[in-house]
Amino acid sequence: MTASDRTVTECAAAIAAGDVSSVAVTEAALARVAALDGKLNSHLHVDADGALATARQIDRDRAAGRALGPLAGVPISLKDNIAATGMPMTAGSRILQGYQPPFDATVTARLKAAGAVLLGKTNLDEFAMGSSSESSAFGPVRNPWDLGRVPGGSSGGSAAAVAAGLVPGALGTDTGGSIRQPAALCGIVGLKPGYGRVSRYGAVAYASSLDQIGPLTRTVRDAARLLQVIGGADPRDSTCSHAPMPDLEAALTGEVRGLRLGVPREYLQDAQGLDPAVRAAVQGAIQVLRELGAEIVEVSLPHTRLCIATYYLIATAEASANLARYDGVRFGHRAALRSGDGIDDLYASSRGEGFGAEVKRRILLGTFALSAGYHDAYYKKACQVRRLIHDELLAALRTCDALLGPTSPVPAWPIGGKSGNPLEMYLMDVFTLSANLAGLPGLAVPLPLHPSGLPIGLQLLGRPMDEATLLRIGDAYTRASGTDLLRPTLGDAP
Amino acid sequence: MSTRADAAMVAHMARLARLQVGADETAGLVRDLSAILGYVEELQTVDTANVEPMIHAAQHGTPLRADVVQPGLTPEDIRGNAPAMEAGSFAVPRVLGQGT
Numbered sequence: 001m002t003a004s005d006r007t008v009t010e011c012a013a014a015i016a017a018g019d020v021s022s023v024a025v026t027e028a029a030l031a032r033v034a035a036l037d038g039k040l041n042s043h044l045h046v047d048a049d050g051a052l053a054t055a056r057q058i059d060r061d062r063a064a065g066r067a068l069g070p071l072a073g074v075p076i077s078l079k080d081n082i083a084a085t086g087m088p089m090t091a092g093s094r095i096l097q098g099y100q101p102p103f104d105a106t107v108t109a110r111l112k113a114a115g116a117v118l119l120g121k122t123n124l125d126e127f128a129m130g131s132s133s134e135s136s137a138f139g140p141v142r143n144p145w146d147l148g149r150v151p152g153g154s155s156g157g158s159a160a161a162v163a164a165g166l167v168p169g170a171l172g173t174d175t176g177g178s179i180r181q182p183a184a185l186c187g188i189v190g191l192k193p194g195y196g197r198v199s200r201y202g203a204v205a206y207a208s209s210l211d212q213i214g215p216l217t218r219t220v221r222d223a224a225r226l227l228q229v230i231g232g233a234d235p236r237d238s239t240c241s242h243a244p245m246p247d248l249e250a251a252l253t254g255e256v257r258g259l260r261l262g263v264p265r266e267y268l269q270d271a272q273g274l275d276p277a278v279r280a281a282v283q284g285a286i287q288v289l290r291e292l293g294a295e296i297v298e299v300s301l302p303h304t305r306l307c308i309a310t311y312y313l314i315a316t317a318e319a320s321a322n323l324a325r326y327d328g329v330r331f332g333h334r335a336a337l338r339s340g341d342g343i344d345d346l347y348a349s350s351r352g353e354g355f356g357a358e359v360k361r362r363i364l365l366g367t368f369a370l371s372a373g374y375h376d377a378y379y380k381k382a383c384q385v386r387r388l389i390h391d392e393l394l395a396a397l398r399t400c401d402a403l404l405g406p407t408s409p410v411p412a413w414p415i416g417g418k419s420g421n422p423l424e425m426y427l428m429d430v431f432t433l434s435a436n437l438a439g440l441p442g443l444a445v446p447l448p449l450h451p452s453g454l455p456i457g458l459q460l461l462g463r464p465m466d467e468a469t470l471l472r473i474g475d476a477y478t479r480a481s482g483t484d485l486l487r488p489t490l491g492d493a494p
Numbered sequence: 495m496s497t498r499a500d501a502a503m504v505a506h507m508a509r510l511a512r513l514q515v516g517a518d519e520t521a522g523l524v525r526d527l528s529a530i531l532g533y534v535e536e537l538q539t540v541d542t543a544n545v546e547p548m549i550h551a552a553q554h555g556t557p558l559r560a561d562v563v564q565p566g567l568t569p570e571d572i573r574g575n576a577p578a579m580e581a582g583s584f585a586v587p588r589v590l591g592q593g594t
Contacts, residue, residue, distance in 0.1 A: 102571035195551035209550045235559035239552040309534035320511060327512070329584050334577035342588040344512060352514025360515065361526055364507045368527070371510060374497065381537050383547030388540070390548055423529045439551025464553065 004165030008222035011168050015073035022055035022073025026117050029075040033166050035493040040142050042161040044080045046120035047087050054117045072115030077170040079158050080121035081204035084108045091204045092126040092136035095326045095333045095354025105202020107213050107230040114229045122157030126356045128206045130154050131428050134419050135358040144488040149412040152182030158216045159186040169217045175210045176311050177432025180444035183216050184407035184457025187446045187486045190216045191223040194465040195439030196241035199234030207318035210436040219484045220475035224248035243465050251468040252475040257293030259401045266304035267405030274409045278456050281447040282406050285458045288481050299396045303389045307433040313369045313382035320366030390438040397463045407444040407457035443470040446483040499527035
């Protein structure tokens, strides 16, 4: 087994047992980044010195017989909209170029306390606004399965890095599918926890009623390990739930007998734009779960098609407010002033220079949805439809333990293939948005490869805060189908 | 309600958002926002009479922490990222007399 084959939990176990040192694992990860990331562009910053210093400390702790945390010595990267001291944070935007966060996000502090080796910061769509990781100000991320294709987004750097074996695990953020969709398009596992499961303190706010931080990993067990570490109540985020966190790895029993799984017809037979081979792969997964003993029932979510319009009004409205903080005064890019310029010129020119096209589009759309004369017809209307979407999902989840369907309607598309048409890109999110709108947990796990050789994903949606059941189903399915073993071929990299 | 984006609408939103939009960007924004606003029209077909708007997903409430003094960021931490400082304060150009 080479270093790049180890999962998070395997890596932690090997280090704890003394089979390998954290320094060796970290050096292997750095060597793989050096060999492959020129092509993938998955990382915006690599903290080799900091990572090796942590790795040496973990190795000393082990040698001294000190207790090791659940991630001791394991390299983990953070999406570059999650703050970590000692590393710059750009959120993929020129407006934050050079910004040095003076504090750790709560998830960063918890990873450190668990012994993780923070390797670097991963590339993303600017301010997490995108489904392809092409809107980064620092160049597109490439899919390790086909370098001519997108990795999905917006956590595309985290997904590409994990799929390519640069790191065994990474964190991302998910506002409308930004963890699950790139996980699916890169053939790995992505978990969006229920809203409030993970503190958002230190994550760059995009749409605060929808944003959640979560893990991207190769196995469901790894996702459970990472959520166990980063989740739980936080006095710094009042929207963070005080609900008790169960033992997530203990939930991975491999047993799905007695579970009732709903298949929304709008996600499968009635889904528009769904690739027929994706549909067939989901049907194959349903068969696997049925053979494992789960009961499968059909359900209906008639509001599914409305999720896109609802999401793109609510998310952009919240973004237009959240991004008001980038004003060229306290941090971030400041435009050069011309003689006679006042404060409004400073705001407008700093923001005009600092934000890219998709961010401007969303700020303007969100400003419109909140503006006088349009607020009730757009923002309020969308919030009312959000309630209907929420109620419909919860009704289905009263009779089902989880819902399942495809994560993305299609496999990864060519770079540039949809970037000229924002609306066409938004339509790719049809299956992932409902979890954010309703605040439910969502888990993407790999399906068998598409006939094109590209990865695709199964999505599981669960009851509020019931990540444990999703992880249990996802773990049973991936181990039964072997889809947790898919790896791209990347030449003879170390 | 049917609303189409045009150059005047884009300019108005850009002013409200304090966002400079270049002359070369306007036509593309009008095209894209028109397509998106046309798409979201479908929400108007939904009967939402007596539906309470859902403005947040935090259905579990927002518990407050104990009101206890704790260490926080220092002024130096905050100033470190400022683009312009004068005498320990953030420096900005003329604020009064801007006709907004």
